[in-house]
Amino acid sequence: MTGVQVLDDGAEFEQHRRYLSAVAYRLLGSLADAEDTVQDAWLRWRSVDRSTVQDPRAFLTIVVTRICYDLLGSARARREAYYGEWLPEPAVGDERGQSPDPEDVATLGESVSYAMLALLEQLTPAERAAFVLHDVFAVGFAEIGEALGRSPEAVRQLASRGRRRVREREPVGRRSVDRAEHRKAVAAFAAATLHGDLPGLMAVLDPNVVWHADGGGIVRAANQPLVSGERVAKLVAGLVNRWIEPEFGMELRVVDVNAAPGLLVLDGSGAAMGVIAFEVVDGLITQAFAVVNPGKLGRVAGGAVSPYLPRR
Numbered sequence: 564m565t566g567v568q569v570l571d572d573g574a575e576f577e578q579h580r581r582y583l584s585a586v587a588y589r590l591l592g593s594l595a596d597a598e599d600t601v602q603d604a605w606l607r608w609r610s611v612d613r614s615t616v617q618d619p620r621a622f623l624t625i626v627v628t629r630i631c632y633d634l635l636g637s638a639r640a641r642r643e644a645y646y647g648e649w650l651p652e653p654a655v656g657d658e659r660g661q662s663p664d665p666e667d668v669a670t671l672g673e674s675v676s677y678a679m680l681a682l683l684e685q686l687t688p689a690e691r692a693a694f695v696l697h698d699v700f701a702v703g704f705a706e707i708g709e710a711l712g713r714s715p716e717a718v719r720q721l722a723s724r725g726r727r728r729v730r731e732r733e734p735v736g737r738r739s740v741d742r743a744e745h746r747k748a749v750a751a752f753a754a755a756t757l758h759g760d761l762p763g764l765m766a767v768l769d770p771n772v773v774w775h776a777d778g779g780g781i782v783r784a785a786n787q788p789l790v791s792g793e794r795v796a797k798l799v800a801g802l803v804n805r806w807i808e809p810e811f812g813m814e815l816r817v818v819d820v821n822a823a824p825g826l827l828v829l830d831g832s833g834a835a836m837g838v839i840a841f842e843v844v845d846g847l848i849t850q851a852f853a854v855v856n857p858g859k860l861g862r863v864a865g866g867a868v869s870p871y872l873p874r875r
Contacts (some may be wrong), residue, residue, distance in 0.1 A: 576608050579620050583627050589675050589695050590631040591638065592651035592684065594862055600630045621706055628692060628710035635688035642684070646780030648788065650854050651680045653838045655827060655863040656819040675699060677821040677840035678850055681775065682732055686725050693718050694725030745843040746817065746824040752841070752848060753815040753826055756803055761796055768792035769847040774799075779856030795851070827863060828855075835860045 583604060587597035604626045616622045642649040675683075675695075683691050692711060696702040697718075704715040704722070711718065748767055755763030774795045778784030789795055803813070812831035817824055820840040828837040838860065842850035854860070 573605065573609075575619055576605055576623070579623050580605075582620070583623055586624060586696070586700060587627050587631055588654065589680065589683075589699060590628070590692060591634060592680055593638075594652045594654060596634060596638075600627055600634070603630055624696070624700075624702060625706060625710040628696065628707070632688055632692055632711060635691065639688060646778075647784060647786035648775055648777055649684065650775060650777035650852055650859075651677065651684075652859045653677060653820050653825070653840060653852075653854050653863070654822075655825075655838055675821065676823055676842070677825070677852055678842040679729070680821060681852060682729060685732065686728060689713070689721050690725035690728070693721035694729065697722045698726060742824070744846055745841070748843045748846055748848055749817060749824045749826060749841055753817065756799055757813075757815060759800060759803065761800055764796040764799060765792050767848055768795055769844065769849045772848055773850045774853070775850065776853040777856050777859070779858060781857060782855045784853065784855055835863045838863060 580601060583601050584597055587600040588594055591597055591600070604623055607626055608623065611622075683695070686694065689711060693704075693707055696707045696710075697704065704718045707713075707722075708715045708718045711721075713721070751767040752764065754760070755767065770792045771790060772792050772795050774785065774789040776784035776786075776789075785798070789798060813836070814829040814831070814833075816827045816829060818827045818838075819825070820827075820838055823840070825841055826839040827835065828839065830836055837853055837855040839854075840852040841848050
């Protein structure tokens with residue numbers, strides 16, 4: 564058979580699907596868009612003459628990057644017009660208290676915290692693509708250049724600018740790397756929150772903690788970051804009073820949010836009300852990211868979103 568070849572079972576593509584999904588999610592900050600991107604890449608892969616592809620993973624990385632790069636341009640405009648602060652869609656999993664398998668790290672690249680994913684929103688699409696692909700996934704500058712339509716040297720400069728902008732906003736060594744310490748702070752926050760313990764909240768919050776929230780204009784949430792331990796503690800106490808429904812109650816469950824302990828907020832029926840990711844430094848919470856936009860909660864808690872979310 565000559566000409567276009569079609570892979571019947573997609574086995575070769577499936578070997579790279581998880582990796583491609585990880586790349587797309589880190590580039591876009593949206594699980595839904597990442598899924599659509601990988602599906603688009605699969606459709607393009609089906610029509611490719613395999614005899615022209617020497618390295619399927621490298622080829623597919625370029626395809627996914629091109630799709631994401633196009634999407635980032637339009638997404639940037641939408642997010643600038645977004646009501647309040649746009650936060651990435653959280654990746655939520657079971658909280659097992661164990662480190663990633665070495666094979667997963669090699670396949671998916673270095674773990675990117677939720678705080679880092681939110682920080683990447685400050686980069687231009689080209690800087691983000693160059694920084695993520697090179698620094699996280701160890702993709703070569705020539706390969707990235709082919710995807711972006713830039714020279715390897717131009718891509719090197721883009722990655723350098725992106726790296727510099729990230730370090731300016733998040734200095735090296737500022738984030739906690741101790742999972743047990745991180746989990747302890749999250750558990751203390753949850754206990755103090757559920758018991759309405761204002762001093763307990765103050766004790767686990769850094770004096771200059773920053774609270775970020777994303778309600779998407781659908782659910783009531785602060786539309787600007789809130790700074791200071793006292794202000795954040797009072798805000799959280801007020802939110803709990805509004806979130807707890809007399810008939811259904813509320814549960815805070817420790818889960819993995821982007822590979823670090825965070826909280827899943829559930830109503831009494833087990834439906835998701837929100838997800839909170841945390842940055843912890845020296846045992847204190849320095850940033851919290853509360854995602855309560857229902858459109859970003861469909862992939863957690865079985866896909867059920869609470870009808871008791873406080874609306875605007």
